[in-house]
Amino acid sequence: MREALTAAATHRVARPAPLRQAVYDALIELIISGSLTPGQHLVEAELAEHLGVSRQPVREALQRLQTDGWVDLRPAQGAFVHSPTEEEAAQLLGVRSVLETYSARLAAGNAKPEDVERLWELQEEGVGALAAGDVERLVTANTALHSFITSIAANAVLAELISQVSRKVRWYYTPIAKPRGKDAWNEHAQLIKAIAKGDAERAGEIMRKHTERTGDYRKAVAAGATALS
Amino acid sequence: MREALTAAATHRVARPAPLRQAVYDALIELIISGSLTPGQHLVEAELAEHLGVSRQPVREALQRLQTDGWVDLRPAQGAFVHSPTEEEAAQLLGVRSVLETYSARLAAGNAKPEDVERLWELQEEGVGALAAGDVERLVTANTALHSFITSIAANAVLAELISQVSRKVRWYYTPIAKPRGKDAWNEHAQLIKAIAKGDAERAGEIMRKHTERTGDYRKAVAAGATALS
DNA sequence: CCGCAGCATTCTGTATGCAGAAGTTTGTAT
DNA sequence: ATACAAACTTCTGCATACAGAATGCTGCGG
Known part of the structure; x- marks a missing residue:
């Protein structure tokens, strides 16, 4: 899975794209595809293991996903897939x-x-x-x-x-x-x-x-x- | 402040705001006040020491500052204060x-x-x-x-x-x-x-x-x- | 059977450690 | 003196470690 992520990222930018970018893309894909459903609690450790990286790039990807409106980040509770109203x-x-x-x-x-x-x-x-x-x-x-x-x-x-x-x-x-x-x-x-x-x-x-x-x-x-x- | 704008946050319990939020606000303040000038290279370790926290919250704040257009993040080079034209x-x-x-x-x-x-x-x-x-x-x-x-x-x-x-x-x-x-x-x-x-x-x-x-x-x-x- | 207090578990938030890339300086040869 | 190269010095990016909060469970009392 890690190979898949890095490979997917390499053709994007001239400079080696950070892992967090690949994670960001992967998570959006999972949300759009419905694998992650609105309201679902996203546990950093689970995502990290699933994607074959550590929690760190996952956290940073979640930050961006929040400001872009894809997930809600509740303090001390973590990330939840945004539920559109x-x-x-x-x-x-x-x-x-x-x-x-x-x-x-x-x-x-x-x-x-x-x-x-x-x-x-x-x-x-x-x-x-x-x-x-x-x-x-x-x-x-x-x-x-x-x-x-x-x-x-x-x-x-x-x-x-x-x-x-x-x-x-x-x-x-x-x-x-x-x-x-x-x-x-x-x-x-x-x-x-x-x-x-x-x-x-x-x-x-x-x-x-x-x-x-x-x-x-x-x-x-x-x-x-x-x-x- | 951002929270105050969203209707959803109104009836939510006030939770201890994470450090990264404080760092985010502090950095914007430093940018607006001119302490950090456009184009300046922001070294994570320096900011961390200056603000009295570790690099971690600083990194996460810089992520958000990028997506909000306050800094530019160059892979493997770090953050630079955005230069407005x-x-x-x-x-x-x-x-x-x-x-x-x-x-x-x-x-x-x-x-x-x-x-x-x-x-x-x-x-x-x-x-x-x-x-x-x-x-x-x-x-x-x-x-x-x-x-x-x-x-x-x-x-x-x-x-x-x-x-x-x-x-x-x-x-x-x-x-x-x-x-x-x-x-x-x-x-x-x-x-x-x-x-x-x-x-x-x-x-x-x-x-x-x-x-x-x-x-x-x-x-x-x-x-x-x-x-x- | 229901409610509640205390404990255990889980997860986040922050700190620290480490490898590799980018930029800089220094030394050498022309 | 200049051009080039190699070692050196940062700094980022990722991984790991640890403390504290939040949730759920358990067992006791009503």
Whole structure:
């Protein structure tokens, strides 16, 4: 297991990545995959043995996992896998929406012709995946499109926050993660047009509605709605 | 302080805070106060001795400081105080602006009469401090007003992000931290009126302009402008 | 049968020890 | 004098050790 961890880490960074980084990644994987369930008490010694390292790198990984919102660290009690609540999920969606809206506004102000071209390529990819019914490709394309818009926005602080928030949103909704489909990609097309025109106001407005609808949709699915539109 | 912001922590028993928390706070204080200058190499052993603890809590505090953006952690080299750039400062101001704007919108939708009453009290305090020329009181009142609005917004995720971003903004501009004065508090009054009416749209708009002006003002001061209006 | 006090166990939080990497200095040869 | 290399000096990263808190268990008394 130790070999697996170090091997997984080596291709990441030029410098030898610390063990704690590998542990951090491994634990997130375990949480996302459901091997560690919300509320579960994480005993350092057990994790250490399971991963073939000492408690030290495990502790340091847990620290980061806390500040990133994956686990709760209760003093003198240890780490517990974070239990997402409906309320918190709703709050996350709201925050993500305003951040993405800002991202779209900035992108509209910055986008160069080649950026727009790339956006259309990603749009094509998404529409293609939609037509093929390839859900995994669809999700990938959606993520790529949004994060490319963020990169056009050229605001590292914003990008970091969106990344953090989005990852948690994804986790909360993992069990019901169904892409919205056609409507969403029509909205993407409108968004790209606005960005191409440099119309920040309109780009922001479209993104705001887009993300709010995604939130509503996910809530609906959570409440029992089926299928994808 | 961070705990106080999360709703979950409110009804939790006060437990002895781990040393690493104290170290974390102490290091931020040292960074903000300028005792530790940007780019400086932080040697764990030195910090440990200076703070009277072992290297262990120091290490764990540095981990968190990294994910919160206060230090950079280079593998096998250790921690370096993060060097803020003009660009990053501008990005922070932008992000803070959209977050505060969202906060104002939410507050307008949630505010109860007693909340509005409290807001007017804080407003009085600020105006009083302004008249008395008491800068410290003015800053305190300003912070209190903004954070009370955030608490009315009742979004823990948002509150956490605003807290993080604001603290860094304060750090970047510490050397030139001069409050804007009369104009800012006129804007506050307008803002409270909008919140009282439950006019989210208007409250958001006022806050957006308010925070953008604060950013502009600070930039102007940074560029050499004097005094407070 | 239930409640509670005291003890045992378990786990965290902190300290210390140790091996290896990174940076620095010194010495040597050209 | 300069370039290069090897030893040296740090410092990090990980492992191990130990003290104290929190939880659970046991046994006694009601």
